[in-house]
Amino acid sequence: MASSQTWLLRPLQERSTQIFLGVLFSALIVVTFLHLFMPQDSALHVSAYTVTLLGKYLCYALLAVAVDLVWGYLGILSLGHGAFFALGGYAMGMYLMRQIGDRGTYGDPVLPDFMVFLNWDTLPWYWQGFDMAWFAFIMVLLAPGLLALVFGFLAFRSRVTGVYLSIITQALTFALMLAFFRNEMGFGGNNGLTDFRDILGFNLRTDATRLGLFIATGIALAIGYLICRGIVTSKLGRVSVACRDAEARTRFLGYRVERVQLFVFVVSAMLAGVAGALYVPQVGIINPSEFSPLFSIEIVVWVALGGRATLYGAVIGAILVNYAKTVFTGVMPDAWLFALGALFVLVTVFLPKGIAGLLQKRRKAKDDDPATGQEATA
């Protein structure tokens, strides 16, 4: 099986990646078809509301893939990935704010409404350039990437790992939440950024734009999945697993563990940023609550439920939990957290490898012929 392809294309030869991409693209096509071509009153019609809801799930799925990359393969339990998600979201939100122009309540051609409300007369320096889409889209990658770079550099260089690292990632996202709550920061305080109108010239309130965003999110998830899969199936991925399982040993082999950790962490943060950037135009708002430590913990729960170190498990977990959340909070809003907790406990007890572990077990049982069947129980 000598494969000379680049690391990014190598996963395309894998069965699991083919299945994943096949299912994802079929879902995109089916939803698009049902939305566009089924009559409004048909039971099969998918409303624009549902399309956006699905788009939101896909954003969460990409975020979960990013977390699984660092947690599953590198053993870094980040409880602060919500921060990278939110930073990507804010970068996109700033672009969308600038796109409003003079159509805001106060009609100021440059300043967003909340700045006029705060009696600011000039645009802060860090808002410059966000009227240009290309600049904003670069910032979507750069802002979370830079934060991850600086944070990771300091943490990994000092060899902070395990539970201590988890705690500081929590502190990181909590600190950012408090900072973004302040009006003086210039990010809209606790109201955040909202009242968006259009993106790249398309009106955000039309069904066509919503469908476009949904499809773009699906494609972003596919690309993000390929990048992660490319990394984990490369030699670097095996080095990551080595760092996860025996850090000191890896170091004695001559690998710079902290650089491996930093690289993967930054890639993961950027993917989380992209997820956040696609999330904001679909839900129509970004505010500091995305920085809340609870949200970051919830992401980890999705990954744990779906199955760690599989990537597709993270996608399944994110979509299932968020679907359950939508259903539950509709039926019994108060019971949701209990339901989530119960789900988490049940999965940890009965499916330690998550839903993906269940799928693998089944496939293995099917693949094994009687001669080697005894190994399936190992």
Next chain:
Amino acid sequence: MSMFEQLTNRDQVFEFLAPAASPVDVRHGPILYLEDVNVSFDGFKAINNLNLTIDDGELRCIIGPNGAGKTTMMDIITGKTRPDTGSVWFGSRHNLLTMNEPDIASLGIGRKFQKPTVFEALTVFENLELAMATDKRIFPTLTAIMKPEYRDRIDEVLEMIKLKTLRDKPAGILSHGQKQWLEIGMLLMQKPRLLLVDEPVAGMTEQEMERTAELLTSLAGKQSVVVVEHDMGFVRSIARKVTVLHQGSVLAEGTMDQVSNDREVIKVYLGEEA
């Protein structure tokens, strides 16, 4: 020759300007040289004026009771622990005290830990692949592909350590002895100049021990090997030169017979066994 010509002579570089990755200089004999090394942990002197010289291509056994400082000595050589005073040289060019663990590893010092640590989630083959002496930086690692000559090298080592049949099994299912061999195999993949082997036969059966002795003696000559071991029978079977450590310094040095007849050694070490 004028001063100016000397300074602008570009055929030569000053020693201190030579890149750190320059080859190990063993023209003067020793590959490893420890002088007056002292380490204390919270007042406890783990290493006390240790002097030790290992020649190129030598197989040396280091014995000593528990707490004699054997593992600490390995930690110092590999850069894990910094001594309080003293000097540690690899060949006559590389000062190990100025280097970190990965640098020392890529210079050609391989270490096998007391407890076998292999990457249990990876296959035997992948364990050896990661250990291979290649460019270990991020992007070369990301884009690395398995070349046929790499595969041949791995298969060659698999043959040596007798794990060919377990090539694609996860290392986690190996027996204790097999893990020890895999770890020695990983060291061999690094093509080290100096191998540090910490208690290679602990917990091995008689047969496994024999096989390990064979493996280690076959390495000597090509590489320098330093073996720390408790098992006297094993040491007797492989050793040409033995160093006895006691309370952080060298108590005796010589052939196994010389050492086991040394009165001091009998008192602190062999005496306890008899």
